[in-house]
Amino acid sequence: SIKDQASIDLANHYGIAMIFTGTRHFKH
16 A cells, blocks of 8 residues: 555665664764
8 A cells, every 4th residue: 555655665764774874883
């Protein structure tokens, strides 16, 4: 459904954000 796709997109967005912030912390 549309809502499921939106949830997946949101999860992917936050997952990517966490990965970027995580790598940024590791580089410090």
